[in-house]
Amino acid sequence: MTTYNPNRRQFIQGAGAVLALATLQTKGVTLTGVTGALRVGLIGAGWYGKSDLFRLIQVSDVDVVAVCDVDRNHLEEVGKLISERQASRKVPALYEDYRKMLADHRLDLVLIGTPDHWHARQAIDAMTSGAHVYLQKPVSVDVLEGEAILSTARQYNRKVQVGTQRRSTPHLIDAKEHVIDKGLLGKISHVELCCYYHMRKNGNPPLEPVPDFLDYEMWTGPAPLRPYDGLPHGSWWRTFMEYGNGITGDMCVHMFDTVRWLLQLGWPKQISATGGIYVQKEGKSNIADTQTAIFEYDELNCIWQHRTWGNPTDPEYPWAFIIYGDKGMLKGSTMKYEFIPTGKGDRMVKDVVYEKEQYPADLDEPRIELNAAPATRRHMLDLLSAIERDHLPVADIEEGHISTASCILANLSMQLNRPLRYDPQKRVCIDDPEATALLRRPYRKPWQHPFKS
Incomplete structure (x- = not known):
């Protein structure tokens, strides 16, 4: 305690x-x-x-x-x-x-x-x-x-x-209370998740000395030590799998977690994914620029798609989820939600809540996501x-772990080119020792991996 x-x-x-x-x-x-x-x-x-x-x-x-x-x-x-x-x-x-x-x-x-x-x-x-x-x-x-x-x-x-x-997003809480919990969607059997932002940092900066104000050894810590090619801050580090899990680990985790919360979903039964670097091959980046993943539940699939090139499917929802029921659909993003009934019925729309009057300091903060x-x-x-x-x-943390691990398993499925089924009690990929071995990354010495088997 x-x-x-x-x-x-x-x-x-x-x-x-x-x-x-x-x-x-x-x-x-x-x-x-x-x-x-x-x-x-x-x-x-x-x-x-x-x-x-x-x-x-x-x-x-x-x-x-x-x-x-x-x-x-x-x-x-x-x-x-x-x-x-x-x-x-x-x-x-x-x-x-x-x-x-x-x-x-x-x-x-x-x-x-x-x-x-x-x-x-x-x-x-x-x-x-x-x-x-x-x-x-x-x-x-x-x-x-x-x-x-x-x-x-x-x-x-x-x-x-x-x-x-x-x-904790006000308009999405409203969607949960007034659409999902009231059963307006009917039987839900399909979910689409997407991100089409051009956020895959790419390029070929030259190697250079580490500046004296940065402890690059400590910044790297347990990860592989890449040759220094500029400050890793901002989005540069995210373009390497050494430090994260690509666009799926960065952006899908948000939308998949949102859908799991809205629909009260736990671990997927099976996860599969395909993708890779299909278009943006010119730079150092080693994260996928294109990926599709399927998170399977009983009579429900959640399908993720990202592209860091081209146009979004719907310009109003470039990073979003769409939940389909037999009575209607719910489209949601960080900016708004829309409930569109099947056939007759009232359409519902609610926009993002800002608090500029209550917190005027927000307006002066650099890079704040208002x-x-x-x-x-x-x-x-x-x-x-x-x-x-x-x-x-x-x-x-349990909810965050499920959402994070599911995205990691999607990346592993893409790497291995086969579906994966994770058992959180035994902490293995079922009938797949090769995938199980990939559930734990090697740590750079002297750092020690925190999982104790």
């Missing part, structure tokens, strides 16, 4: 006030007077790490005591920005090695916004140090890393909220409630 320090008890009382005020805020009331200070650390102070932290600061009186990043420029920038945002105005302690940060501070909550290849190791180390975790998706780069995170969370009773914030900010704030509030009331958060 979690051991609470005095600050944690103050936080629990304060979090209750935050949650009560959050309801009022939807009616135009600003969050004020929240007491208590949750001791927070951030690992990974790049774009989305900062964004997640700033959303937390907006909804809770937290004390950001420490931040870690292997890029000293990131550290200097984020230290200043945090001091401008948190009530105490203090600059947090700055670290380049997350292990020292965890050793030096008794943190209540750690936010992890590092590249995917670091998620499992850092989440587990944060939990064993005593902290709850907000973990960006995908939770892992191999299936057994995800199993290890889940086991650790349950062993130490840590709450882990995964950054699949569609589960459409996602309200969802992330609700995601943070849900995590605070989970910690206070000892319930699982809406995007609990």
Whole structure:
């Protein structure tokens, strides 16, 4: 069980006030007077790490005591920005090695916004140090890393909220309540998922010396050490399978997780996929530019398609899901949803909710995803409630693991050119020892894979 320090008890009382005020805020009331200070650390102070932290600061009186990043420029920038945002105005302690940060501070909550290849190791180390975790998706780069995170969370009773914030997106919550839960779709037997963004970073930058402000060895950590060819920040690292799981692991995980939440789906019975680099062959990128995957359930298939070239099938829904029932269809994205009945009936449309008036600072934040900010704030509030009331958060680590691992298995199916059936109890691919061996990636020494067989 979690051991609470005095600050944690103050936080629990304060979090209750935050949650009560959050309801009022939807009616135009600003969050004020929240007491208590949750001791927070951030690992990974790049774009989305900062964004997640700033959303937390907006909804809770937290004390950001420490931040870690292997890029000293990131550290200097984020230290200043945090001091401008948190009530105490203090600059947090700055670290380049997350292990020292965890050793030096008794943190209540750690936010992890590092590249995917670091998620499992850092989440587990944060939990064993005593902290709850907000973990960006995908939770892992191999299936057994995800199993290890889940086991650790349950062993130490840590709450882990995964950054699949569609589960906290206002217009999608509305779709669940007013379309799915009311049975307006009838019998559901087909789902389409897609992403047609041209987001596959490609190119052939030359090798160059590692800049003195970046610890590239630590950035790489347990992953293979690629020759340095420029800052890996932003989208460059995502174009390599060494550090993630391609477009499927980055974008399908969101939409597949959303559909699983809407329809209350667990593990797929079987996963198959095809694809590869069909068009964009000129650069260093080794992630697929084209992929189709099928996640099979009883009398229901969820079919994923991505292309990082060409035009989207529907320009209004370039990254989306479509759920088909015999009474209608539900189209959803981060921007809106539409319910279109079969035959007679009322069409329903609801757009994304922005909170620009309640949070005017959003408008001045570089690179903020304004459409996602309200969802992330609700995601943070849900995590605070989970910690206070000892319930699982809406995007609990088990749900994040299922969605992540399913996407990883799709990549493995594409690699092996055959369907895969995963047994989460035995943690094997059924009747497929070759695929089972691929459930665990080798770690670069001296880093140790967290899964213990």
